[in-house]
Amino acid sequence: MLVSVYRTVLIYFVVLLVVRLMGKREIGQLSPFDFVVAIIVAELAAIPMESTAFPLWKGIIPLVTLGVLEVVLSYLALHSPFLRRLLDGEPQVVIRNGRIVKEELRRARYNLNDLLAQLREKGIFNVEDVEFGVLETSGRLSVLPKSQKRPVTPEDLGLSTGYEGLPTILVMDGQVLRENLRVVGLDETWLKERLAAYGLKPEQVFLVTLGTDGRLFINEG
Incomplete structure (x- = not known):
């Protein structure tokens, strides 16, 4: 039983590595080539997990080969319009x-x-x-x-709008994100003072974000 668990865990991480190599795309956004690779990976991963008599290395080598092939072709496609059309097709x-x-x-x-x-x-x-x-x-x-x-936009009406950027996460799950504080030019002391005004400490809140307009959003834990 321990052998089966070991093989399953190892194959899991190998498959995870191969999938990560395929990039940050949803299943519906995969190219035909990526989709075929995903199917083959699933089939190859199942064999060594189901049969303990099957040599583990014979299951890992094809998975790693597919991962390398995916990376190489993806890199070549970056510089070759012909290869992009061949692998992905055209809109x-x-x-x-x-x-x-x-x-x-x-x-x-x-x-x-x-x-x-x-x-x-x-x-x-x-x-x-x-x-x-x-x-x-x-x-x-x-x-x-x-x-x-199309919906009417402020530009259609000749109206000017202010900048709207992404809010900066300062606290998540009670943990202060010091790097994010540094990026916006603030420190932990400032954050604790702002939270203290609400009778809170960083470890007591679930989420704190700072909007580009300077407003603090606090979601208590």
Whole structure:
């Protein structure tokens, strides 16, 4: 039993390493090549975990080989448009000026029901409202609504807006993030004084963030 546990744990970390090498992409964003690699990895990982008689190294070597192949081809694809097209394919314009491009649907083997479903998911129920619809290599649909159908923005109204950046996390799970404090030019003393005004200590709060407008958000634990 201990042998099975050991083999499973080892294969788990090897597979985790291979998946990490594939980059920070969701399953729906994987290229065909990445998807094939993921399937093969799953199959190869199952063999040494199911059969203790199967030599462990025979399961690890193919996994590592696939990981190296993934890294090498991904690197080469960064500098080769041809290789990118070969591995990932190309985006296809399936809606142009409010009209469905049937030829592109056929090329992508993408049916009308799928197209309409993805439009509805984006809150668009009329194809005529779409300027361009692009079927990405991941199979997702990117949509540019016609200008008359887009929400009004402050720029459309000639209004100026202030800068909105990401809030800085200062405390998480009761732990002070000193590096984040340093980045915004503050220190732990300042933070403790601000929290003390609310009768709190850092270890008593779940989350503290500092907005770009200087406001402190405090979520008690």
